[in-house]
Amino acid sequence: MPSDFEETLTAAVTVLRQGGIVAYPAETLFGLGVDPFQEAAVQRLQQLKGRPAAKSGLILLLPDWAFLPMVACEPSPLAWRLMRQFWPGPLTLVLSAQPTLPNWLVGPDRTVAVRIPAAPVAMALLSAWGGPLISTSANRSGLPPARCVEDVRRLWPSQLYIVPDQGTLFDSGGSPSTLVDLHTDRALLLRAGAIPAAWLRQWLPDLFEV
Secondary structure, three states: OOOOOHHHHHHHHHHHOOOOOOOEEOOOEEEEEOOOOOOOHHHHHHHHOOOOOOOOOOOOOOOOHHHHHHHHHOHHHHHHHHHHHOOOEEEEEEEEEEOOOOHHHOOOEEEEEEOOOHHHHHHHHHHHHHEEEEEEEOOOHHHHHOOOHHHHHOOOOOOEEEOOOOOOOOOOOOOOOOOOOOOOOOOEEEEEOOHHHHHHHHOOOOOOOO
């Protein structure tokens, strides 16, 4: 007989397939997820957050390394260096997107933000889903991100399906994943986060901050 958690994951996958929105615990904060390949679902997600459709900020979580070539071109040696050191974990990398990736998932320079998470609940959801999943912070645009189920319910009492935390959120002081742009030969720190810049500089001494 399936466990309660397995039933929760099955229900979440059904919601995703139907174009719905799921809230789930990532490494440090709650995230909102939809099927990245359903444009209408992505638009609904942006509307839920009160974010302009053209604004970037959507990240793709990958179940494992095998899905990286599906969404990104061959990463640079610098990117591989960071991925091998910090994946799975709260490090998001901006890479050159595959030409086949839908326009609504890519940045203005045909880039895509990706990460393989370490959070057990997020990984269980990704495994049950069987493919990439959108990840964006569970908050309305301009407000602090949700860190627990109660935060999510206060924002959206009935508009999404929630996969509860299993006591696995990392204590990062509320920091999101660290975001590094590596789609060129120059490494740019776009967002400081759960992985400190000092750690990254051990592997990328020429890391630039914007």
